[in-house]
Amino acid sequence: MDYQRVAKTVLTAVGKNNLIAAAHCATRLRLVVKDTSKINQTLLDEDPDIKGTFNANGQYQVIIGPGAVNNVYDELIKLTNLPETSTEDLKKVSTPKSKNPIMAFIKLLSDIFVPIIPALVAGGLLMALNNFLTSKGLFGPKALIEIVPSIKGISDMIQVMSSAPFIFLPILVGISAAKRFGANQFLGATLGMIMTTPNLVPGHFWNIFGLQVAQNNYSYQVIPVLAAVWILSLLEKWLHKKLPDAVDFTFTPLLSVMIAGFLTFVIIGPVMKELSDLITMGVTWLYNTLGFIGTGIFGLFYSPIVLTGLHQSFPAIETQLISAFVQHHTGSGDFIFVTASMANTAQAAATFAIFLLTKNKKMKGLSSSATVSALLGITEPALFGVNLKYRFPFFCALVGSGVASAVAGLLHVIAVSLGSAGVLGFLSIYAPTILNFLLCELISFVVAFVLTFFYAKSHTSLMAEIDN
Numbered sequence: 001m002d003y004q005r006v007a008k009t010v011l012t013a014v015g016k017n018n019l020i021a022a023a024h025c026a027t028r029l030r031l032v033v034k035d036t037s038k039i040n041q042t043l044l045d046e047d048p049d050i051k052g053t054f055n056a057n058g059q060y061q062v063i064i065g066p067g068a069v070n071n072v073y074d075e076l077i078k079l080t081n082l083p084e085t086s087t088e089d090l091k092k093v094s095t096p097k098s099k100n101p102i103m104a105f106i107k108l109l110s111d112i113f114v115p116i117i118p119a120l121v122a123g124g125l126l127m128a129l130n131n132f133l134t135s136k137g138l139f140g141p142k143a144l145i146e147i148v149p150s151i152k153g154i155s156d157m158i159q160v161m162s163s164a165p166f167i168f169l170p171i172l173v174g175i176s177a178a179k180r181f182g183a184n185q186f187l188g189a190t191l192g193m194i195m196t197t198p199n200l201v202p203g204h205f206w207n208i209f210g211l212q213v214a215q216n217n218y219s220y221q222v223i224p225v226l227a228a229v230w231i232l233s234l235l236e237k238w239l240h241k242k243l244p245d246a247v248d249f250t251f252t253p254l255l256s257v258m259i260a261g262f263l264t265f266v267i268i269g270p271v272m273k274e275l276s277d278l279i280t281m282g283v284t285w286l287y288n289t290l291g292f293i294g295t296g297i298f299g300l301f302y303s304p305i306v307l308t309g310l311h312q313s314f315p316a317i318e319t320q321l322i323s324a325f326v327q328h329h330t331g332s333g334d335f336i337f338v339t340a341s342m343a344n345t346a347q348a349a350a351t352f353a354i355f356l357l358t359k360n361k362k363m364k365g366l367s368s369s370a371t372v373s374a375l376l377g378i379t380e381p382a383l384f385g386v387n388l389k390y391r392f393p394f395f396c397a398l399v400g401s402g403v404a405s406a407v408a409g410l411l412h413v414i415a416v417s418l419g420s421a422g423v424l425g426f427l428s429i430y431a432p433t434i435l436n437f438l439l440c441e442l443i444s445f446v447v448a449f450v451l452t453f454f455y456a457k458s459h460t461s462l463m464a465e466i467d468n
Helices: 003-014 041-046 068-080 087-094 101-134 149-167 169-181 185-196 223-242 245-308 310-328 335-357 361-375 380-390 392-410 423-428 431-457 460-467
Strands: 019-024 028-033 052-056 059-063 205-208 211-214
Touching (some): 003 041, 019 068, 019 087, 028 068, 169 185, 185 223, 185 245, 211 245, 223 245, 335 380, 335 423, 380 460, 392 431, 431 460
Antiparallel strands (some): 052 059
8 A cells, every 4th residue: 555645645635724633543544624525525435545434423534444544644644744643632622512421421431441451351361361271171071281280380370460450450440540530540540559459358347436347349340440530530630729739749649549548448439339230230130131132132233333332331341241250250251242243243244245246446455355354353444435335235244243143142152351353252252162152253254244145146236336
C-alpha cells in the first residue's frame, strides 16, 4: 500500500479546510469534519486500499486496516499539519453535549476497562496454558503434568503469574478508573491496594467506636472499587478547591484516601460487593436457565449489538465471570467471549463467500483482507465494507452465529480470559472445552458461508450487484 497516496486521497475527498481533527484506532482513521455533505464519497469508494466508511458518534471513520492505518495516519498528519490526537481527545471534540445516559455509562465502562484488557489477556492466556498442562483428557486419562512430572515447577510458576492480575484486579481498575474520573491515578492504585492487602482477614472485624466493620478483602472484585474510586475522585476534587495551597499537597491525598477507605469498608464495599454478586449470579442464572437457547439468541443478536456499541460494556461483565471462575472454579465462566468468537467467524465466512462470488477487483481485494481481519477478531472491514453494503451476507452471518452459539451453549464451552475473539480464540478457552470450541467455530463458518453463497447464487439481481 502506498500510504502517502491513500492519505492524499482521504484529504482530497474530505477537504483540507473541512477537516477539524484526526485520530486513529486499530483499523480506522477517525475524522471530525465540519460538513459531511462536502465529502467526495465516490473518490473514497473507488480507492482500492480503502475498505469502507461510516459515520458514528460525530466521527467520519475511514477503514484502512490493521497496521496500515498507523502509516496512513502519519502521512495525513504530515499533509495537514494537524496535531496528533488520541481517540479519547477526539471524542471530546466530536461528542455532542447531550448524551443518552445509557450510552454515556457504556462509554464510561469502555474507557475504564479497555486500557486494562492487555493485563487480563496476559493473565487469562497464562491460565489457559496452565489448564493445558494440568487438565486430564487432552492427552489421555492423565494430565500432561502427570505424564511429564519435570514440568510441575513451570506449571506452578505459571499458576502464580496467571492469578496475579485477577487477585489484584482492584488495583488495575483503581488506576484506570481514577484517570477516567479525573483523580490522581496513584491514589486510585492506593485505594485498590488497601482493598486487596493480605492484612485483611475475612471473618474478622474492627471495633470502631462500637461499630463492627468487617475486614472484607476485595480481590477479584470490580464494582466495589469502581464506586470507591468515584467517591475518592469527588473527595479529591473538593479538597483541592477548599484547602489552602500550603496544605493541599499534604492533606488532600491523606484525607481523600482515609475517608474513601473508611467509607469503602463501612458502606461502599459491602453494598457494591452484594450488587456485584447479584449481577454475576443474574447473568449466570440466565445462562444456566435458558442454556443453549439463551446462547443461541445471544449469538443471533451479537453483531447488531456491536453496531450499536453496546458490546463495549461487556468486558465489565466478562471480568466478573472470569474472576468468579478463576477464584472458585464455580459459575458459568465467560460465555460472552465464546459468542463473540462465533459472531466474528460467521461475519468472516459471509465475507469470504462474497470474495468467491464477486468479479469486482476492488471488492475481491477488500473481501479477502476483511475475511482474514474478521477471523482474527476485527470485524469492522467485513461489517461496514462488505456485509452491510449488500445486507444479505450480514443476516446470513447472524444465522450462522446463532446456530454455533447454541451448540456452544449445549456443549458448555467457556472462556477463562479475554483475547482475540475469532479463530485464535481457542487460546482463551477453558482447556477441556477447546475441541468443542473449534467444532463450533467450524459450524459458524460453514453455516454462514453456505447460506450467503447459495442465497446469492439463487438471485440473479444480487449477483449483478456484487459484480458492480
